[in-house]
Amino acid sequence: MEVAPKKVHIKTFGCQMNVYDSNRMLGLLQERGFVVEPDLREADVVLINTCSIRAKSEQKVLSLLGELKGLKDKKPETVLGISGCIGQRMGRTLLHRVPHLDLVFGPDSVDRVVPLVEEVMARGARLVEAEFEKMSRAYVQPAVVLDKAKPSEYLTIMKGCDHFCTYCIVPYVRGREKSRAIAEVLEDVRKLVDRGTKEIVFLGQNINTYGKGTEENLAQLIERAHEIEGLERIRYVTSHPRDLGMDLIEQFGKLPKLMPALHLPFQSGSNRILKRMSRLYTREDYLLKVEALRKACPEIALSTDAIVGFPGETEEEFEETLTLMEQVKFSLAFMFKYSPRPGTRAMIYAGEEVPEKIKEARLARLLKVVYPQIDAENRQYIGKITPVLIEAMDKKDMNFTGRNPAGKLVHVFNAGAACVGKVIDVEVTDANGSNLKGYYVHAERNAEPKTIKPRRAAEALPA
Numbered sequence: 001m002e003v004a005p006k007k008v009h010i011k012t013f014g015c016q017m018n019v020y021d022s023n024r025m026l027g028l029l030q031e032r033g034f035v036v037e038p039d040l041r042e043a044d045v046v047l048i049n050t051c052s053i054r055a056k057s058e059q060k061v062l063s064l065l066g067e068l069k070g071l072k073d074k075k076p077e078t079v080l081g082i083s084g085c086i087g088q089r090m091g092r093t094l095l096h097r098v099p100h101l102d103l104v105f106g107p108d109s110v111d112r113v114v115p116l117v118e119e120v121m122a123r124g125a126r127l128v129e130a131e132f133e134k135m136s137r138a139y140v141q142p143a144v145v146l147d148k149a150k151p152s153e154y155l156t157i158m159k160g161c162d163h164f165c166t167y168c169i170v171p172y173v174r175g176r177e178k179s180r181a182i183a184e185v186l187e188d189v190r191k192l193v194d195r196g197t198k199e200i201v202f203l204g205q206n207i208n209t210y211g212k213g214t215e216e217n218l219a220q221l222i223e224r225a226h227e228i229e230g231l232e233r234i235r236y237v238t239s240h241p242r243d244l245g246m247d248l249i250e251q252f253g254k255l256p257k258l259m260p261a262l263h264l265p266f267q268s269g270s271n272r273i274l275k276r277m278s279r280l281y282t283r284e285d286y287l288l289k290v291e292a293l294r295k296a297c298p299e300i301a302l303s304t305d306a307i308v309g310f311p312g313e314t315e316e317e318f319e320e321t322l323t324l325m326e327q328v329k330f331s332l333a334f335m336f337k338y339s340p341r342p343g344t345r346a347m348i349y350a351g352e353e354v355p356e357k358i359k360e361a362r363l364a365r366l367l368k369v370v371y372p373q374i375d376a377e378n379r380q381y382i383g384k385i386t387p388v389l390i391e392a393m394d395k396k397d398m399n400f401t402g403r404n405p406a407g408k409l410v411h412v413f414n415a416g417a418a419c420v421g422k423v424i425d426v427e428v429t430d431a432n433g434s435n436l437k438g439y440y441v442h443a444e445r446n447a448e449p450k451t452i453k454p455r456r457a458a459e460a461l462p463a
């Protein structure tokens with residue numbers, strides 16, 4: 001009798017690197033004969049790939065785990081696992097705390113997902129694997145068989161971080177920096193391009209130092225990827241203002257496939273707070289990098305992250321964050337209230353916390369400055385033509401979506417299925433703070449759908 005294949009469901013929280021890791025795990029499990037199950041309740045294996053960058057992300061995962069107790073009671077044979085940053089941070093504690101959990105593993109064990117799941121299935125064992133390989137600066141990522149690829153794909157080229165920004169949990173849950181060799185990365189790029197990918201987004205927590213401890217670096221990788229025929233767009237995320245060198249900055253003015261968009265988190269406009277955060281640059285250093293980027297590539301779209309209410313932040317120091325936002329005029333900004341993470345060095349500032357109400361008020365003031373700026377920038381596209389890589393068709397809203405070189409999300413009302421995976425010229429007819437709308441210039445115009453839900457941009461990696 002033929003045995004039915006086992007069904008797997010992966011739920012992903014957090015940044016692009018987690019999205020990428022989940023896709024890898026799915027690929028490895030599919031190679032082993034598992035099939036993807038969209039309904040979590042029907043799956044034989046449920047994995048939750050987690051994020052612990054903020055307390056709120058952890059709470060969400062822990063409450064989901066609580067909800068899944070009912071599922072385990074009904075179907076005890078279901079394998080329930082936690083991977084990612086929470087798995088790394090909590091390890092065995094999590095297994096003790098959640099008796100219906102079978103498997104806990106960290107980001108360094110993503111490529112071992114098959115043996116881990118199979119061991120739980122075969123032995124009914126409850127397993128934890130949350131160790132880093134500490135000795136090497138390089139790592140090899142086993143290839144996954146691909147039958148098709150999306151027009152825009154993430155590709156992780158390094159992991160970990162050597163900075164210890166005092167608010168950040170990443171070095172503790174992802175370890176020190178390790179990079180993949182350029183040759184291995186380029187092989188992945190070629191495979192993706194052969195299967196239809198037009199845009200690659202290279203991922204790393206502190207991507208500017210890719211290749212540290214080896215003879216290779218990010219500028220070399222970008223140059224080599226730029227030569228690949230069929231690849232039309234290159235992006236990378238996330239940059240650190242101290243590590244973004246002139247070689248990388250100048251590439252934005254020289255390499256047409258390198259999209260004019262960069263995520264460059266500044267976190268705070270105050271030098272005293274930057275020092276407390278251990279960010280290793282000043283407000284002035286940051287502004288010099290912005291100036292150099294705009295000199296190299298005047299149309300570059302800059303996005304950023306900012307934290308309000310870091311312990312000890314005074315009203316004047318918060319206003320320095322506000323003025324930096326006003327001065328730079330970012331194309332997109334992710335703004336957060338500081339959230340203490342146990343185990344990070346910022347815990348030494350306990351007792352100097354900014355009250356929640358003040359944090360909320362500061363965040364609201366920042367949003368009030370930033371959103372109109374982004375809205376105004378997006379409206380400048382109205383009446384202009386912008387090249388959009390069409391990534392998908394949104395069946396519900398009956399429109400096509402993609403991104404322009406600046407990374408703006410664009411809804412296109414009259415593209416056809418043949419446009420998916422192609423860069424098409426779109427005339428922008430409307431815009432708001434979150435997206436642009438328009439028509440493919442080489443097709444008949446049809447009616448604009450009445451409602452399109454605004455979408456939140458995917459969260460960038462911390463840096």
Ligand code: SF4
Nearest residue numbers: 161165168170462463
């Ligand atoms: S914020 Fe970024 S650069 Fe700083 S420790 Fe975290 S990942 Fe590294």
